[in-house]
Amino acid sequence: PYIEFYDEDFPWRYTPAKPGAHHRLRPWIMLVVLKQAEFEDGKNILGKPLPFINVLKEKTLPAPDDLWAWAHVHVNRSLNGNATATTSSNADAIVGQLKSVLAADPDLASSRIICPRQLEENTTYHAFLVPVFEGGRLAGLGRDLAAGLTATKSAWGARSSRGVASISSLAVQHGICR
Numbered sequence: 001p002y003i004e005f006y007d008e009d010f011p012w013r014y015t016p017a018k019p020g021a022h023h024r025l026r027p028w029i030m031l032v033v034l035k036q037a038e039f040e041d042g043k044n045i046l047g048k049p050l051p052f053i054n055v056l057k058e059k060t061l062p063a064p065d066d067l068w069a070w071a072h073v074h075v076n077r078s079l080n081g082n083a084t085a086t087t088s089s090n091a092d093a094i095v096g097q098l099k100s101v102l103a104a105d106p107d108l109a110s111s112r113i114i115c116p117r118q119l120e121e122n123t124t125y126h127a128f129l130v131p132v133f134e135g136g137r138l139a140g141l142g143r144d145l146a147a148g149l150t151a152t153k154s155a156w157g158a159r160s161s162r163g164v165a166s167i168s169s170l171a172v173q174h175g176i177c178r
Contacts, residue, residue, distance in 0.1 A: 001115045001127055003031055004074075008102070008109040011071040016133060016151035023091055024068040030132050031070075031115040032170070033125045034060055042169060050140040050171040053128060062116050064154040067132055070116050075109045077101050128172040131155055140171020 005011065011027035019025040034053075038060050042052035055061065062070065079097040080088040088094055101108050119125060131137045137155035138145055155170065 001031065001033055001119070001125075003113050003127075003129065005111045005113075008073045008075075008098075008111045011111050011113050014136075016135070020068075026064070026067045026132055027071040027113060028132055028136060029113065029129055030062065030067055031113045032061060032128045032130050033115045033117050033119065034128065035123065035125060039126070039128075048140075048142045048171075052141055052169050052171045054169050058156070060117065061156050064132070064156060066116070070114045071111065072114075073098070073109055073111050075101060077108050128170065130170045130172055137169075137171060141169055 007013070011029060012025055014028040015025060016028075017025065034055070034057075038057040039053045039055050042048075042054060045051050075098065079094050079101065080090075098109070113129075115127070131140055132155055133151065134153040134155050135145055135149060135151060138149075
């Protein structure tokens with residue numbers, strides 16, 4: 001499953017970081033898809049900025065270091081001046097071409113966030129758009145930011161040797177997919 005956005009910069013617009021190695025930048029939001037038994041709806045949402053879920057099977061969350069790979073810009077026109085070439089290592093030239101394309105027609109590009117989970121057939125899933133950074137998670141839950149919290153701290157931890165991430169509550173926007 002995926003979500004498309006009209007604004008091509010939307011998945012990264014509020015990311016509190018600069019691109020890392022190889023021009024990789026984590027989006028500020030992520031699409032997480034869970035089975036009913038893997039989460040429960042948050043209780044007592046009165047006074048909370050957003051609804052939330054408690055993740056029961058945290059191994060279903062994608063690895064934070066891989067999130068950069070699950071968001072991209074789609075452009076309906078070649079950006080490297082060669083209609084048959086599919087890649088380019090000249091990022092500056094590509095950015096310049098993208099700006100030119102968008103100046104000519106902003107409808108030629110969009111952004112997309114993809115859920116990395118492979119879905120099982122004939123199974124109902126719930127799709128959630130969740131904050132990737134801890135500051136966004138805490139704000140969505142109406143909690144104070146901890147002193148010393150870095151802006152780029154992930155909302156869930158790296159996978160342990162057991163494949164479990166360290167998080168329980170996520171502020172969400174929710175949908176159902178089959």
